Amino acid sequence: NVFFHKTNRFYCHFQIKNLIFHTTFPGSTFEQAKSHPRDVAVLSPEVKTPIPGPKSKELMGHVQNFQNTKALSFFCDFERSKANYLVDADENIILDCFQQISSMPLGYNNTELIAVGKQDNLQNLLINRPAMVTFADMNFPRLVHDSLLRVAPEGLSNVITMGCGSCANENAYKAAFLWYMRDRRGYELPPAEDDEAYSSCVMNQVPGSPKLSMLSFEGGLHGRTLAALSTTHTRPLLKLDMPAFDWPIAPFPKLKYPLEEHESENAKEEARCLAVVEDLITEWSKRAPVAGIVVEPIQAEGGDNHASDDFFRKLRKIALKHSVAFVVDEVQTGVAITGKWWAHEHWGLETPPDIVTFAKKMFIGGYYFNDKVNWKTPSRIGNTWMGDPAKLHLLKKTIEIVKEQRLKDNAQHTGNYLTESLKSLENIHSTALEGSRGRGLFCAVDVNGSRDKVVKEMLQRGVLVGASGPNSIRFRPSLIFTPTHVDIAMDRLDQVLTSVKI
Template sequence: MVSHQNGFVLREPGEKSRDVIQRDIKTLSPSYTRSYGFAVDHGQGAEVWDVDGNRYIDFAAGIAVLSTGYSHPRVVKAITDQAQKYLHIGGTDFFCPKPVELAERLQQIVPIHHTAPEDKLVYFANSGTESIEAALKLARYQEGRSHVIAFYGGFHGRTMGSLSLTASKYKQREGYPYIPGGVTHIPYPSRAECDDCGEGSDCSDQSWCDAVAFIEKFVLKMVSPSEIAAVVVEPIQGEGGYLVPRDDFFPKLREFCDKHGILLVVDEIQSGVGRSGKFTALEHWGVAADIVCLAKGLGSGMPIGAVVASNKVMGQWVPGAHASTFGGNPVSCAAALATLDVFEEEGLLAHVTELGDYTLDRLTRFKADHPILKRIDGKGFMIGLDFVDANGEPAPKLRDAVVNQCYLDGLLTLGCGANGIRFAPPLVLTRELLDEGLMILERAIAHIEEEMWETT
């Protein structure tokens, strides 16, 4: 049975969920974006239960955060052990072993352009948007360079600096000014959009599908390259729709940045920490960035962000140039170290690659018989599905209907872009749960599609 509470679709039984929703509305900010009436009670692996006892498979992972799933024993033990020693010391003023250990691991794991592991430095933040803020300050620390290039569809956070880079939805930016110094947004060369240019067309000659050509043709007429501090980009756009770029994009962009002394900053907050099948998604294109921003899955649910750069870049900072009271919190660092241990011991990168390829193949075959599906694309456990109406136009209402139906049938999903759903489960998702979840998703799509045809 389906019911509603304050406009949210609610799965029955739902008495306890109704109570949580009602109290939430009376106490918490209306700026949050809830999709349906799920109220969490507990979870394990890639399964989760609501306060009324209903079970769900999770294809959302707390917005791509729960990399090792709900309450992985290794991560819980690391958190507990550290919490029993001390919760906080303040890494800006005192020395602490856990952030050092984590930084040493990230030195080895995160590729930085033309930099050996021992020549990398790490700054710890509390979230993705804080990581972007730190990267912005670091990139603009260069004398005479303050301008930044970002991309339409990009999402980099909601604090004022990161928000100036964000261009995903106007609601996120409405009423807020850009940072001084200037930001120029350019088209993101999604391979799906470029493939739509038509049979026989050569997208390489069209600046819309060639970001570097767009910069050279348009941006450099307004801004000297000597004034540009950084290009900030998501290797795979997250909130913008789980969009994968053309394969020639990053090699060309790397060459352009090197030519003009511009720093390439990659936002791996959603795409990093193994979600794409590589630890950082940029590795799929064989190039490395100058500054890498991490968060989300790094702490398996504990709040932590990180910025990794070369000693040449980050070593310019002097004491007091940037800091954070809670950044590098020892409990969060312990969770992150345990997360990295789980990656190694359970072979999660190979697991994500294998099941991600399987998911892409299965959904692509399913799409052939379901015209409301426009695009299936992604890498690893970062796959986007776009929905269209009978005229082939983007259909956000259809997408929302599928999301709601999945929830009612026991599958948690989240939208992305204007008309898409993201496949972003915990990286520990088993093949058995994957098949069960895909069956629910496919059934929901077919059900909504049938309803659509009946009303037209």
């Protein structure tokens, strides 16, 4: 069985609190096995109850007293979880290929992060809530240097922190609007005697509060505050009944996979979408000029939709041609999961993006930006907290670990193995699966039939994956995911497709 090879293993077990993990280290010899960091221990998932189990259901009853629980899958026992394994409230041990919606770069309870959490320099920022916009911590410049700036995308030497991905994008849009108005007017601020500009903006009226827009793509998701939501076009229940900014929306290429087998028709589809982008920019110039374009390197919630590097290079050129800001949303694609720290590094851009937004595996939200879109006057961008700087200590250590353990390489290699394994399964289950695709460990496959049932049945067999778009399964494992973990996941997917009518 290609999916769960049972030979050449060294068996042992280790204990986390009072839960015994029966673990297997992959590798062909005892020595190789020993050389693996403890955090890549492999074990077979153990599911004892339906998920959600009785304990999770009881807890849902408690939450129901103060909150709608309809989005809750189950409850986690974070204390007992470790690395790639999430333990739920019913003591089920689950191989987690979703990692808190892609928020955990190193899996659960990384030993070194645990040490960082108790450090005085982190605790100072946890206990004392800085209003960073005005009263910054004296260690902040050094900390940013050792964390955020170490992984700054090429060409973007500025960075600002925010509380979450939605705030990151909202503020990136604000930066685009500020830059656009400065650029078009030729100077930073209207003269002080221009009362109309200053008084109208306070009342949300032109000219101070201009009609401007962000161009986004069908299938994109950029957050759920109302402006971010106006650039989000995935599930209707996220958007129904919500007022929105009426901003231009372009089609995102609908490509055929594997990409290398459909190059010419995919190129045509991408050209069609790029033409619409240009048309929209022109069309909206009278109505609400496009100040920026926002795009995900891979549409991470809207169906794991890929586009070619060439598409993004051309899109960047369109932004330059029309002098609009180019905003790349790397909230989900960032932090090495595609094999590079930032997914847009794959593109080979001649001119870097103007803004790159982040959150999730970065522990904190925010965005990198170039000097062009920097603001020059006070109070233009900011809020009281500017996110939580304590998290930068976790990021700093994570960057060190990713480098030391060569986890970008692991994402690339294990990711290739995951995509190849999905393709193998696609060959076996050719009516049920199609469209296997991935960049590094950022992988997906489409299901013909009930995708939700497949996700649910996999969970019941101890493997947690996510849904993406209408019919895709997404994998967002940690960066310490190994080929043997891939084998386990593929084995369970194989089991589901073999034994369950979907």
